[in-house]
Amino acid sequence: MSSSAMHIARTGLDAQDTRMRVISNNLANVNTTGFKKDRAAFETLAYQVVTAPGAQSTSETKYATGLNLGTGVRIQGTARIDTQGSMQTTGNSLDLALDGDGYFQVQMPGGTLGYTRAGNFSRSPEGLMVTSEGYQVMPGITVPEGTTNITIGQDGTVSATIPGQSEAQQIGQIQVASFANGAGLQATGDNYLVETAASGAANLGVAGQDGRGRVRQGMLEASNVN
Incomplete structure (x- = not known):
């Protein structure tokens, strides 16, 4: 040869x-x-x-x-390949999945904003809604000590019964990030993506509007590998 x-x-x-x-x-x-x-x-x-x-x-x-x-x-x-993964029910009130397009926005070390489809969130000792790595979900949402009956609507509205209150109160709003070119996002590891010149800047908005996916509480999106 x-x-x-x-x-x-x-x-x-x-x-x-x-x-x-x-x-x-x-x-x-x-x-x-x-x-x-x-x-x-x-x-x-x-x-x-x-x-x-x-x-x-x-x-x-x-x-x-x-x-x-x-x-x-x-x-x-x-x-x-951004096809939807299957929805897995967990029953955890802070587990969230996006049914449709978009990403959750979190604040990473150094102030960098990251984007993820992994919605396995929890409450930090300071009362903040955070990822499994401790990164704060943005915009920031504080869950007061003793809060019960946390409900998160399909539009991302977070409501809960706060100690001293008889009725549920809105304590925050989870927003969904969309991009002109989501394929241009750069993977950094730990299930996070960051914006690039190719992706364009994040456009935050209400879940379920302008093409953004809806929030599903008590569920997680599985990998789309099959």
Whole structure:
């Protein structure tokens, strides 16, 4: 086999290795709450035009197809597949799932804003609604000590019975972030994404409006790997 043929074969092996890494990561996260699988996209490398289609083959004839030699393949990029994962009922009042498009917004270390589909939230010792890593859900929601009967509507309205009150009071509003190009968000690990120039800035709004998904209380979205 010629050196050029070996090189072409090697590009295929390298591309398939990258594809298998993507698939392996998908399978490793089959049980990760809110995880979205990735797909590797391939593209051809440059072609060597030995004979152009339509070139003169003789003084009176032309080549019908020509001769083009490919030089291999490479991974163009990875695309996140944002199809909805199945809803799993937990019965936990602070477990939330988004039924439809959008992301929960949280404040990460250093003040960076992160975005996630994983809504397994809890109450911090300070009374804040936080992620499993302790990152505050934004806009901030405080759940007072002794609060009972926490209900979260499909529009993200958070209500609860506060000590000293006989009726439920609204204590916050969970907003949903949408992006002009959600595929442009950058994965950082721990189930979080951050905005980039490709994604555009986050557009916060009410759940269930302007194409944003609705909030489902007592449920979590499963990985969409199958």
